[in-house]
Amino acid sequence: xxxxxxxxxxxxxxxxxxxxxxxxxxxxxxxxxxxxxxxxxxxxxxxxxxxxxxxxxxxxxxxxxxxxxxxxxxxxxxxxxxxxxxxxxxxxxxxxxxxxxxxxxxxxxxxxxxxxxxxxxxxxxxxxxxxxxxxxxxxxxxxxxxxxxxxxxxxxxxxxxxxxxxxxxxxxxxxxxxxxxxxxxxxxxxxxxxxxxxxxxxxxxxxxxxxxxxxxxxxxxxxxxxxxxxxxxxxxxxxxxxxxxxxxxxxxxxxxxxxxxxxxxxxxxxxxxxxxxxxxxxxxxxxxxxxxxxxxxxxxxxxxxxxxx
Amino acid sequence: xxxxxxxxxxxxxxxxxxxxxxxxxxxxxxxxxxxxxxxxxxxxxxxxxxxxxxxxxxxxxxxxxxxxxxxxxxxxxxxxxxxxxxxxxxxxxxxxxxxxxxxxxxxxxxxxxxxxxxxxxxxxxxxxxxxxxxxxxxxxxxxxxxxxxxxxxxxxxxxxxxxxxxxxxxxxxxxxxxxxxxxxxxxxxxxxxxxxxxxxxxxxxxxxxxxxxxxxxxxxxxxxxxxxxxxxxxxxxxxxxxxxxxxxxxxxxx
Ligand SMILES: Cc1cc2nc3c(=O)[nH]c(=O)nc-3n(C[C@H](O)[C@H](O)[C@H](O)COP(=O)(O)OP(=O)(O)OC[C@H]3O[C@@H](n4cnc5c(N)ncnc54)[C@H](O)[C@@H]3O)c2cc1C
Ligand SMILES: Nc1ncnc2c1ncn2[C@@H]1O[C@H](COP(=O)(O)O)[C@@H](O)[C@H]1O
Numbered sequence: 001x002x003x004x005x006x007x008x009x010x011x012x013x014x015x016x017x018x019x020x021x022x023x024x025x026x027x028x029x030x031x032x033x034x035x036x037x038x039x040x041x042x043x044x045x046x047x048x049x050x051x052x053x054x055x056x057x058x059x060x061x062x063x064x065x066x067x068x069x070x071x072x073x074x075x076x077x078x079x080x081x082x083x084x085x086x087x088x089x090x091x092x093x094x095x096x097x098x099x100x101x102x103x104x105x106x107x108x109x110x111x112x113x114x115x116x117x118x119x120x121x122x123x124x125x126x127x128x129x130x131x132x133x134x135x136x137x138x139x140x141x142x143x144x145x146x147x148x149x150x151x152x153x154x155x156x157x158x159x160x161x162x163x164x165x166x167x168x169x170x171x172x173x174x175x176x177x178x179x180x181x182x183x184x185x186x187x188x189x190x191x192x193x194x195x196x197x198x199x200x201x202x203x204x205x206x207x208x209x210x211x212x213x214x215x216x217x218x219x220x221x222x223x224x225x226x227x228x229x230x231x232x233x234x235x236x237x238x239x240x241x242x243x244x245x246x247x248x249x250x251x252x253x254x255x256x257x258x259x260x261x262x263x264x265x266x267x268x269x270x271x272x273x274x275x276x277x278x279x280x281x282x283x284x285x286x287x288x289x290x291x292x293x294x295x296x297x298x299x300x301x302x303x304x305x306x307x308x309x
Numbered sequence: 310x311x312x313x314x315x316x317x318x319x320x321x322x323x324x325x326x327x328x329x330x331x332x333x334x335x336x337x338x339x340x341x342x343x344x345x346x347x348x349x350x351x352x353x354x355x356x357x358x359x360x361x362x363x364x365x366x367x368x369x370x371x372x373x374x375x376x377x378x379x380x381x382x383x384x385x386x387x388x389x390x391x392x393x394x395x396x397x398x399x400x401x402x403x404x405x406x407x408x409x410x411x412x413x414x415x416x417x418x419x420x421x422x423x424x425x426x427x428x429x430x431x432x433x434x435x436x437x438x439x440x441x442x443x444x445x446x447x448x449x450x451x452x453x454x455x456x457x458x459x460x461x462x463x464x465x466x467x468x469x470x471x472x473x474x475x476x477x478x479x480x481x482x483x484x485x486x487x488x489x490x491x492x493x494x495x496x497x498x499x500x501x502x503x504x505x506x507x508x509x510x511x512x513x514x515x516x517x518x519x520x521x522x523x524x525x526x527x528x529x530x531x532x533x534x535x536x537x538x539x540x541x542x543x544x545x546x547x548x549x550x551x552x553x554x555x556x557x558x559x560x561x562x563x
Contacts, residue, residue: 010470069475070438071447093469096426096434097450097484100403104439109404109523112433122527127432128326132335135527174447175477178463182471189470194559220558228487238453238467238488244429245487253557263325270532274554276547290538292550304544309558 001029001120004077006089006098007036007048007057011066014047016192017090019154024147025088026053026155027117033058034161035080037073039066045163054161062169067177070097075170078105084142091146092191103144110144111136115151129244129267150191150250150271183239190240193223195253196269198242201229202258202298209235212298213257216306225249225269227259243268258298261286278302310457310479311366312355313419314389315410316348318373318380319430332528344380347425349387351485353492354455355423356388363457366390368417372406372513374398385503386495392506397513400522403431407439408518414444419480421462426451426484437484447477453488 003025008015018034025032033056034048041061048057060068060076068076073094077087087102089095091113103110115133116124122137123145190196197217203209209230217224225247226240242249244264250271257278259265266289269275277290278301287293294301320326321341328335344352358364369384370393371377381392395409414422427434441448453472454465466473467486513520541547551557 008469070450071441074438074442093451093467097438097448100435100438101442101448103435104404104407104442107404109402110433110435110439111524112431112435126532127529128320128335128430129432130532131326132328132529133532134529137525137527138523139525140523175449175475178474178476180468180471180473232488237471239469239471244432245426253551264322270535274551274557275535275538276551287540288538289535291536292539292541292547294541294544294547296544301544305547308544308548 001085002031002033002083003029003086003088004081004084005032005034006073006077006087006095007034008090008092008094009036009038009044011038012044014044016154017092017149018048019051020149020152021088021090021147022051022053022155024114024117024152025086028086028088028120031055035060035077037065037068037076039063049161049163050157050159051161052156052159054159057161057163058166059163060166060169064172065169068172069175069177070094071101071173071175072170074098074101074105075173076166077102079170080166081106086142087144089146090149095146099144099146106142106144108140108142108144110146111138112146113148114145115148126267129263130270131263148248150248183237187217188221188223190223190225190242190247191249194251195220195222195255196225196242196249196251196272197222197255197257198225198227198259198269199230199235199257200227200259201233203230203235206235212302216255216302219306219309227265256286256290257302259286260284261289310364310420311368311418312358312364313414313417313422314348314351314355314367314369314384315406315422315424315436316352316369316371316380316384317345317425317428318342318371318377319345319428322346322429328529328531332530334526334529342376342379344383345425345428347427347429347485347487349492350487350489351423351425352384352387352389353490354485357490358457359388368393368419370395370410370413372397372401372409378508381508382500382503383495385506385508386499387493390506392508394508394510395513395516396510397520399520401513401520402522402524403433403435404439404523405518405520406436407443409513409516410436410440411443412516412518421479422482424482424484426486437482441482444482446480446482448482448484449475449477450484451486452483453486455483455489
């Protein structure tokens with residue numbers, strides 16, 4: 001069974017998510033090809049070629065594709081779909097918009113965000129914000145699957161995949177990118193960090209977030225996360241959101257400061273190795289969930305912790 | 310423009326769902342059901358466009374059991390003009406939902422289909438992009454802001470790394486994110502008024518669409534429990550506990 005993996009990158013480097021998807025692909029089939037779409041992909045392609053288990057790296061490369069939208073990417077995947085029986089992507093924003101389009105074109109019911117592979121046709125995936133885990137079996141000959149990357153160890157380096165250029169390339173579609181508003185901070189990325197420090201709405205303002213959460217995160221070289229409520233209040237940008245509708249993280253350590261632990265938030269951080277809660281309410285769900293719960297006023301406890309580290 | 314909003318009836322987002330002891334699924338009997346929160350946001354956005362005059366007709370549709378009429382009545386109370394129930398008592402997978410919506414789009418001829426980015430029961434996040442592929446219409450996913458501009462839309466999308474502003478021509482598909490708006494509360498007079506609004510009932514089986522599930526659900530279980538936690542009494546105790554895990558605080562400034 002040959003597998004096509006959608007490679008993720010940010011224009012300058014391969015995203016670590018790709019290595020996890022390749023690792024998942026190896027549990028499903030052999031002959032794994034990685035597709036990269038964009039412009040000036042030479043160094044990203046050589047990174048991808050080193051992923052253990054990859055057979056070929058396929059490059060869809062052109063100036064137009066520098067700003068390829070999910071629609072363009074699903075069209076490219078469809079155009080080269082013939083030899084493949086399985087199509088895999090990380091379940092990030094791009095994967096979530098491109099892969100179901102591919103699935104529909106192939107007349108395939110997609111399997112979203114798998115967390116375990118029990119056999120080549122049997123998978124586990126969370127439903128109801130992770131409050132239940134479903135085992136699904138596909139009877140389809142071809143399958144389109146998105147992967148929760150935190151559930152899979154990254155594929156090792158040491159591969160020697162062949163790099164191939166695709167042509168002809170399709171023209172880009174009707175959706176045009178006008179501009180981007182990127183997070184330019186050099187802090188660790190939320191979905192890649194070993195440690196995440198998150199704040200909730202109880203911080204009260206962006207200034208307090210800046211004063212309390214960021215210094216603790218910086219001391220630990222941690223990424224900054226937040227609850228939806230904190231994002232809604234505009235304390236931090238949306239990409240900091242952890243949860244069912246934000247990012248799913250599985251760091252070594254997750255420190256939740258003034259977060260109640262609503263099911264939708266927990267959906268995004270339940271997989272952390274060690275969870276710390278700092279919360280003034282002993283009844284808060286996060287206090288019950290945490291490995292270490294400190295029932296205290298965060299305005300005192302967080303600066304003290306930062307100082308003593 | 311004419312807007313179509315598909316709304317799904319799901320277990321209310323505040324319910325703590327429980328897995329049935331025999332592993333056959335989650336308990337849905339005697340559980341509060343509501344409109345999928347993302348769909349509520351989609352309806353709210355369309356109603357605002359209706360109020361602003363950019364939308365001249367707002368149709369809502371739900372695929373599900375007869376009780377999904379309640380969900381449609383809520384959408385009518387929020388401000389939709391007309392509702393359509395496509396009745397099915399079976400589990401309908403996103404691909405089949407998208408196929409039904411494609412048929413409905415051919416009949417209703419909307420300029421814009423606004424969907425939730427995901428349903429909070431199956432967490433599939435598939436229907437919008439699938440419909441875009443089936444209709445061959447452009448799509449913008451995870452909208453945080455939507456602006457109508459002549460025959461096009463300008464949308465701010467929540468992307469993997471920050472936000473992206475895109476433009477796409479109509480007819481189009483847009484899926485909405487939580488950030489887009491705060492849905493209004495339904496007022497009593499609008500609930501009463503909604504009872505007078507048209508609600509059409511169709512049978513899913515009459516659409517000529519293959520509704521048979523492609524995936525078999527073998528079992529449903531509760532997530533693995535986390536180990537019992539510990540209460541610490543002070544910051545010092547917390548630090549000691551964390552330092553007892555070798556290497557955990559590796560990033561700690563030396
Ligand atoms: C469809 C849907 C999707 C959602 N998706 C997400 C998601 O992806 N991520 C997400 O986070 N949420 C999500 N939510 C929202 C979620 O339900 C909660 O509303 C949100 O997580 C609450 O954020 P919070 O913990 O900051 O605020 P609250 O729930 O208000 O909690 C504040 C906490 O701070 C504590 N506190 C107050 N003062 C102090 C103090 N001085 N010191 C210490 N502790 C203090 C309180 O005891 C309380 O526990 C979603 C909701 C819906 C309906
Ligand atoms: N049965 C349904 N009836 C109406 N709309 C639906 C249904 N299922 C999915 N949708 C729409 O598709 C969106 C995404 O659902 P899903 O792909 O199941 O996560 C929802 O937010 C709804 O807008």
